[in-house]
Amino acid sequence: xxxxxxxxxxxxxxxxxxxxxxxxxxxxxxxxxxxxxxxxxxxxxxxxxxxxxxxxxxxxxxxxxxxxxxxxxxxxxxxxxxxxxxxxxxxxxxxxxxxxxxxxxxxxxxxxxxxxxxxxxxxxxxxxxxxxxxxxxxxxxxxxxxxxxxxxxxxxxxxxxxxxxxxxxxxxxxxxxxxxxxxxxxxxxxxxxxxxxxxxxxxxxxxxxxxxxxxxxxxxxxxxxxxxxxxxxxxxxxxxxxxxxxxxxxxxxxxxxxxxxxxxxxxxxxxxxxxxxxxxxxxxxxxxxxxxxxxxxxxxxxxxxxxxxxxxxxxxxxxxxxxxxxxxxxxxxxxxxxxxxxxxxxxxxxxxxxxxxxxxxxxxxxxxxxxxxxxxxxxxxxxxxxxxxxxx
Ligand SMILES: Cc1ncc(COP(=O)(O)O)c(C=O)c1O
Numbered sequence: 001x002x003x004x005x006x007x008x009x010x011x012x013x014x015x016x017x018x019x020x021x022x023x024x025x026x027x028x029x030x031x032x033x034x035x036x037x038x039x040x041x042x043x044x045x046x047x048x049x050x051x052x053x054x055x056x057x058x059x060x061x062x063x064x065x066x067x068x069x070x071x072x073x074x075x076x077x078x079x080x081x082x083x084x085x086x087x088x089x090x091x092x093x094x095x096x097x098x099x100x101x102x103x104x105x106x107x108x109x110x111x112x113x114x115x116x117x118x119x120x121x122x123x124x125x126x127x128x129x130x131x132x133x134x135x136x137x138x139x140x141x142x143x144x145x146x147x148x149x150x151x152x153x154x155x156x157x158x159x160x161x162x163x164x165x166x167x168x169x170x171x172x173x174x175x176x177x178x179x180x181x182x183x184x185x186x187x188x189x190x191x192x193x194x195x196x197x198x199x200x201x202x203x204x205x206x207x208x209x210x211x212x213x214x215x216x217x218x219x220x221x222x223x224x225x226x227x228x229x230x231x232x233x234x235x236x237x238x239x240x241x242x243x244x245x246x247x248x249x250x251x252x253x254x255x256x257x258x259x260x261x262x263x264x265x266x267x268x269x270x271x272x273x274x275x276x277x278x279x280x281x282x283x284x285x286x287x288x289x290x291x292x293x294x295x296x297x298x299x300x301x302x303x304x305x306x307x308x309x310x311x312x313x314x315x316x317x318x319x320x321x322x323x324x325x326x327x328x329x330x331x332x333x334x335x336x337x338x339x340x341x342x343x344x345x346x347x348x349x350x351x352x353x354x355x356x357x358x359x360x361x362x363x364x365x366x367x368x369x370x371x372x373x374x375x376x377x378x379x380x381x382x383x384x385x386x387x388x389x390x391x392x
Pocket of ligand 1 (some may be wrong): 060106107108111135136137187191192210220221222223238248249
């Protein structure tokens with residue numbers, strides 16, 4: 001099938017709820033995608049921070065094939081071996097008491113579970129979130145998302161239980177978190193908001209206030225988790241351990257899975273029947289998640305994300321010197337944002353023409369979140385494309 005045919009079918013039979021680029025891929029390998037005409041692209045989008053092991057990683061391919069042959073789905077009415085093993089693997093990389101997992105199918109579902117859990121565990125109804133945040137598209141995470149462009153048309157949302165403060169405002173935290181607050185939910189780096197990192201003082205204050213006022217601290221690691229920022233979790237840069245952590249995206253390396261992690265005590269709030277999902281924690285998704293974690297460990301990809309991200313950011317900062325196009329290079333590890341204002345979209349298009357995929361987040365920031373296995377050669381090639389764009 002050629003791209004014209006795919007475009008026709010898309011327009012005829014699909015909701016037009018995505019602003020899709022006119023590109024269609026046939027297959028991928030490592031950090032490369034190949035379109036229907038066989039043209040190769042360096043993929044720095046990686047399914048939006050999903051494909052941490054790149055495309056067609058042999059470990060994932062063999063896990064999917066073997067597991068599909070054995071068992072893909074079984075109900076949570078029964079013990080699920082692969083679910084238990086994936087939870088054990090997560091506990092091995094998660095610090096402190098956050099060793100107990102509940103699985104679901106997406107980031108929105110993970111946040112939905114986390115927020116429900118916080119309300120039930122504390123017996124309180126109010127949630128504090130940050131402006132410019134993104135927590136997902138189902139009604140509760142959408143209600144916690146501090147960006148009117150995503151909420152518009154869906155008001156009054158779930159309830160008026162959500163209070164918003166400025167990201168990184170310690171002062172506003174102090175008045176927002178009260179004895180009525182069930183939870184404070186926050187990303188360590190706002191991804192959809194434009195790659196903006198939380199300050200250590202902000203996270204430490206949130207931790208202290210939650211402890212003092214009996215609220216729970218939820219860190220949304222859907223985009224930052226599983227090695228993306230050069231540590232397993234983004235909060236590890238910020239000197240705190242939250243009460244609840246949510247994951248999705250990279251956890252399945254391209255296979256849909258989400259997770260909500262917490263301590264044994266908090267998890268005990270959910271008695272049988274309190275929450276659940278048919279597909280959450282199915283053997284196939286969980287077998288893949290375990291393979292992703294083990295492969296990242298075996299290939300040293302968290303360390304690689306830290307070292308390569310640092311080196312690349314330095315190179316980008318050097319390129320940015322003397323250019324008024326790049327206002328700032330932001331991010332951690334292999335989660336990098338180039339603040340470019342109006343030029344961000346133009347660079348995205350130019351890079352596409354040169355066979356490099358990036359995307360724009362927050363309207364003004366070029367986002368680069370490649371597979372953690374991305375080669376030095378692909379990074380050099382990207383730098384050349386950027387240099388050429390800046391020179392012109
Ligand atoms: C920080 C964060 N939370 C939640 C979500 C929602 O995840 P999903 O699209 O899997 O529902 C996203 C997706 O971009 C995200 O970046």
